[in-house]
Amino acid sequence: MLAARVLADHADTVVIVERDALSGAAPRHGVPQGSQVHALLEGGKQQLERWFPGFTSRAAAAGGVAVPTARFASYTAGVRKVPGTELDLLCSTRPFLESRVRAELMELPNVKIVAGRVTGLEFSATAVTAVRLSDERVPADLVVDAMGRASSLSSWLEAAGWDKPPMTRVVTGVNYATAFFRRPPGGYEIDASLAIQAPDAYLRGANFTPVEGDRYIMMVAGAGDDRPGSTTEDMIRRCLTELPAPFGTVVSGEVVSDVTTYRQADSRRRDYAACTRLPARLIAVGDAVASFNPIYGQGMSSATLHASCLSRYLHSGADPDAPATSFFDLQKVVVDAAWGISTSGDKAEVSLPDRLRRWLVRQVVEATVTDIEVNKAFQSVMQMETHPTVLARPDVVWRSLRARGNPRPAPTPPLAPTGGRP
Ligand SMILES: Cc1cc2nc3c(=O)[nH]c(=O)nc-3n(C[C@H](O)[C@H](O)[C@H](O)COP(=O)(O)OP(=O)(O)OC[C@H]3O[C@@H](n4cnc5c(N)ncnc54)[C@H](O)[C@@H]3O)c2cc1C
Structure with a gap:
């Protein structure tokens, strides 16, 4: 959606093809991670503000919850860290945040969403020319792959004789369990928190934030065989007995959902910058390029930065009939930075x-x-x-x-x- 926002400044019409039915702010099939906690990092928030000025305050007015630094506590091995820079967190569920971005995007007169599943691309000798759907084709001057980590673009490129971007995977084996608890009016003194067990055991940790609808979202995480259970009893026990007191306070309130678990096997990236034979008029962004260990909360913010790379590329005067090499080089700087952080603890050798x-x-x-x-x-x-x-x-x-x-x-x-x- 951020890529669409950027394209809207350059194109007569921007068409988003989405296979899910989109309505409201509910979890959906195409984004299975959407029920899990999704932190919006400051870097991503700044990019959202850049592309939708005033976004944060409108999202807060619509139900998102602003949390000042003073009410955020970060713990390592149970010890509360000294405060860092003053931040105003914008907390919500992932579907809520997505629905807010979609609502603002759809106010642009030249952006539209088409329901359908993309099944392939069409190419001329040098460029992408159209997107194929199950029962129609959409001609396009520029195509952006934003199909997430399971994107088929690499296979489509290979099948059509182009370079397939090399894929790197790093095992994460991260296990999440998430549930919602009632938030009293105004919340507790500590309204959002992140706890990791130890600097070198960061996957065993937990996180809660307030979200829309007078609720907290609570996530406990482990790695490998350390799997938080799928019952609220297990979550409540962990929060009451193993984590700093604010976690116990939150789960002492009324539980208002079942526990949803999620396992992510690996971080993965596709290196388009390493390709020497790509068609022109093709871009890829977000998880389709790099999907990280979720514990670092980088994915959505990375996607916003990719969109900003796209803006720079489109303003650079680059030849649209040549492969978008300068875009992929720029994007690689962003991906390398996030990848370096999020794989630093995961590589075995x-x-x-x-x-x-x-x-x-x-x-x-x-x-x-x-x-x-x-x-x-x-x-x-x-x-x-x-x-x-x-x-x-x-x-x-x-x-x-x-x-x-x-x-x-x-x-x-x-x-x-x-x-x-x-
Ligand atoms: C457990 C977990 C927790 C996470 N926590 C955080 C967090 O705290 N903070 C954060 O910033 N990020 C987090 N992430 C990462 C974040 O979810 C992703 O980085 C982000 O959603 C990537 O956005 P995207 O638009 O690239 O892809 P996605 O959000 O995956 O969207 C892909 C879209 O493409 C559609 N699609 C796919 N294939 C087709 C097709 N063939 N035709 C039509 N449509 C198609 C899908 O329906 C979907 O709408 C987390 C991820 C996981 C797994």
């Missing part, structure tokens, strides 16, 4: 430079607990506002090493460590 980087990141993560400046730098990277090279800045490294001598605050205990309800 790592090179010496990778090991060094991992060690460095561990020092930084440890230091975020006690050093405000390090936490600000870390946060700006994790919120996709700055490039990860910020973490290798001499002042950040020096402060991180120095922070090893800082006294560590006591952990925030669970609400009911012994298992009895408070």
